[in-house]
Amino acid sequence: MEVISMLQVRDRLSSFSSKFKLLLYALLFLILLSLPMLIRGAYYRHIVIFTLMYIMLAQAWNLIGGYAGQISLGNVVFFGIGAYTSTILLIRANITPWIGMWIGGIIAVAVSLALGYSVFRLKGHYFAMATLALGEITRISFTNWRFVGAAQGISLPLHIPSIYYMEWSNKIPYYYIILSMTVLTTIFVNRLDKSRFGFYAKAIKQDEIAARSRGISAFKLKQSAFALNAFITALAGTFYAQYILYISPEANLHMTNSILIVVIAIIGGCGTVLGPILGTIFVFPLTEFLRAQLGGQAMGLNYILFGAAAIFVVLVEPRGFVALKDRIKRAITLIIKSRGGIESGSAKG
Amino acid sequence: MLLQVIVSGLLVGVVYSLIAVGLTLIWGIMEIVNFAHGSFLMVSMYICYFLYSLWGLDPIFSMPIAVIILFFLGVATHKAIITRIMDAPMLFQIFTTFALALLINYTMFFIATPTFRSVKVNFLSGSLELWGLYLDKSMLMTALVCVLAFSFLNIFLRYTKIGKGIRATTDNPRAALALGVDIEKMYAYTWGISLGLVAVAGAMLSRVLYVYPTIGDKFGIFAFVAVALGGFGSIYGALLGGLVIGVVGTMTGVYAIPWMKWPFVFAIFILMLIYKPQGLLGWK
Numbered sequence: 001m002e003v004i005s006m007l008q009v010r011d012r013l014s015s016f017s018s019k020f021k022l023l024l025y026a027l028l029f030l031i032l033l034s035l036p037m038l039i040r041g042a043y044y045r046h047i048v049i050f051t052l053m054y055i056m057l058a059q060a061w062n063l064i065g066g067y068a069g070q071i072s073l074g075n076v077v078f079f080g081i082g083a084y085t086s087t088i089l090l091i092r093a094n095i096t097p098w099i100g101m102w103i104g105g106i107i108a109v110a111v112s113l114a115l116g117y118s119v120f121r122l123k124g125h126y127f128a129m130a131t132l133a134l135g136e137i138t139r140i141s142f143t144n145w146r147f148v149g150a151a152q153g154i155s156l157p158l159h160i161p162s163i164y165y166m167e168w169s170n171k172i173p174y175y176y177i178i179l180s181m182t183v184l185t186t187i188f189v190n191r192l193d194k195s196r197f198g199f200y201a202k203a204i205k206q207d208e209i210a211a212r213s214r215g216i217s218a219f220k221l222k223q224s225a226f227a228l229n230a231f232i233t234a235l236a237g238t239f240y241a242q243y244i245l246y247i248s249p250e251a252n253l254h255m256t257n258s259i260l261i262v263v264i265a266i267i268g269g270c271g272t273v274l275g276p277i278l279g280t281i282f283v284f285p286l287t288e289f290l291r292a293q294l295g296g297q298a299m300g301l302n303y304i305l306f307g308a309a310a311i312f313v314v315l316v317e318p319r320g321f322v323a324l325k326d327r328i329k330r331a332i333t334l335i336i337k338s339r340g341g342i343e344s345g346s347a348k349g
Numbered sequence: 350m351l352l353q354v355i356v357s358g359l360l361v362g363v364v365y366s367l368i369a370v371g372l373t374l375i376w377g378i379m380e381i382v383n384f385a386h387g388s389f390l391m392v393s394m395y396i397c398y399f400l401y402s403l404w405g406l407d408p409i410f411s412m413p414i415a416v417i418i419l420f421f422l423g424v425a426t427h428k429a430i431i432t433r434i435m436d437a438p439m440l441f442q443i444f445t446t447f448a449l450a451l452l453i454n455y456t457m458f459f460i461a462t463p464t465f466r467s468v469k470v471n472f473l474s475g476s477l478e479l480w481g482l483y484l485d486k487s488m489l490m491t492a493l494v495c496v497l498a499f500s501f502l503n504i505f506l507r508y509t510k511i512g513k514g515i516r517a518t519t520d521n522p523r524a525a526l527a528l529g530v531d532i533e534k535m536y537a538y539t540w541g542i543s544l545g546l547v548a549v550a551g552a553m554l555s556r557v558l559y560v561y562p563t564i565g566d567k568f569g570i571f572a573f574v575a576v577a578l579g580g581f582g583s584i585y586g587a588l589l590g591g592l593v594i595g596v597v598g599t600m601t602g603v604y605a606i607p608w609m610k611w612p613f614v615f616a617i618f619i620l621m622l623i624y625k626p627q628g629l630l631g632w633k
Binding site: 115306 | 382384430433434437438439440441443444445447448449450451452453454455456458459566567570573574577606608611612615618619622623626
């Protein structure tokens with residue numbers, strides 16, 4: 001009896017899937033480029049823009065949380081640094097946000113390195129708690145700090161729509177900016193995943209002591225992951241400030257923003273490139289929908305759902321949504337295998 | 350004036366200490382940091398508030414009810430969630446307890462709305478003068494109850510069978526198991542006791558502070574900082590850390606700008622991590 005071997009199945013699957021993947025990417029690319037033409041309402045465009053922004057944020061968090069295995073509960077700090085730096089530079093010195101965003105990014109990196117320096121030699125919960133505390137401190141300080149607008153926040157002055165001020169009257173330019181930022185971030189994380197960084201990260205996650213004895217510096221890896229995370233998050237912060245044109249401690253520095261990013265990444269599956277994307281597409285529109293449907297009460301309900309879903313994911317399938325892909329793959333393999341088996345069997349008979 | 354500030358700081362600090370002790374007990378026995386610790390504090394405050402608004406009960410008298418409820422809540426949390434993540438990577442342990450905090454906070458947000466509530470009691474209020482120091486009677490009472498709870502805990506751990514079991518499991522779980530200690534039970538008791546202590550602190554705090562769904566977060570962070578200052582796993586360390594935070598916080602509040610209290614305590618925390626990460630009284 002001639003039964004198709006596991007290897008052949010894999011060959012068939014991979015040649016099929018590589019062609020399929022190419023087609024899928026091309027299709028996805030076209031859809032993403034033409035999305036503003038497909039979606040007309042300003043509200044829906046807004047949701048699409050925010051979904052992309054959260055993919056970018058979750059992807060950044062993925063570097064520190066997923067790859068370096070350190071839970072950052074204070075990403076909102078970097079987001080805030082990005083938003084506030086470019087805004088203040090624009091208002092006080094008339095510097096374009098295109099330059100301001102890089103300065104914000106550099107400040108965010110400096111803060112992340114300083115914090116990382118003090119906690120990365122210690123166990124993971126120090127880092128989680130330190131980032132959480134840093135977030136709260138930043139919020140309290142900014143609420144009381146006159147120079148940055150205190151509790152009122154800052155409204156960005158309206159300019160004549162232009163590239164210099166990164167201000168437009170409709171949403172389409174914003175869409176393409178955030179689209180390119182998100183795609184670049186994703187490509188970047190994908191490259192990192194396949195680079196030495198990705199392998200080191202996986203080695204450290206499996207056994208830190210063994211990895212360190214082979215000469216891999218866990219400290220350096222965590223530092224660089226955290227710095228990259230800070231930088232990307234700060235860029236997204238500048239985008240947010242230019243898009244919404246209003247920033248305040250209560251809206252942008254609140255802990256719930258950090259939590260949303262973490263929940264998205266974990267539910268989607270951290271440590272993979274696809275996870276944050278799946279997580280955001282699943283979680284964020286749902287949040288928006290709940291908010292639109294239920295109004296003020298939903299604020300609480302959202303987070304009850306997040307908490308429950310997150311605990312559920314950790315207890316049942318810690319790999320998150322991404323694990324679904326493996327399960328589907330396994331199912332397809334099984335189907336092909338059984339079909340191949342039957343065919344060869346019947347040919348003989 | 351300085352003495353006044355220090356004494357006021359110590360009175361607040363004792364409360365931080367009691368919350369921190371719960372955190373350090375759990376860490377000591379199973380190496381898990383309970384990020385939902387502050388949320389349980391908030392739950393205890395709300396229990397006292399609800400009992401007050403229903404029957405006008407002073408939180409001092411509703412405290413036993415809160416302690417019993419939270420004891421069982423602790424055991425239930427351990428059985429339902431913590432046993433399943435005991436062997437998981439630290440990333441998931443942190444995330445799970447944090448998600449639990451989220452769940453508790455916002456369930457309370459949903460039930461009680463974010464309105465600031467307060468318990469108004471006449472019993473033991475106002476201030477009293479003692480050797481030239483002005484002390485708030487409620488705060489004094491709070492500190493006193495916390496010290497009492499702390500002493501009870503000490504006696505309990507030292508002389509009772511369960512207390513000895515908990516200490517043995519903390520020292521070496523496998524040896525304890527070999528000697529016939531039911532360590533699974535000890536874990537559950539530790540969770541119950543830890544949250545029971547939090548309930549005491551919460552009940553007393555509900556007399557002096559406003560009650561709202563996210564009040565626990567601040568205390569959770571302070572408790573963690575206290576534990577880190579004192580050294581993880583050390584009970585006296587937690588006590589010391591709480592007192593230090595209380596005094597430092599009050600001093601910055603009085604001598605500098607009130608909102609600087611947070612950044613200042615945090616700065617001490619970071620400096621401590623850099624120069625003496627094992628804490629003041631840490632083991633390792």
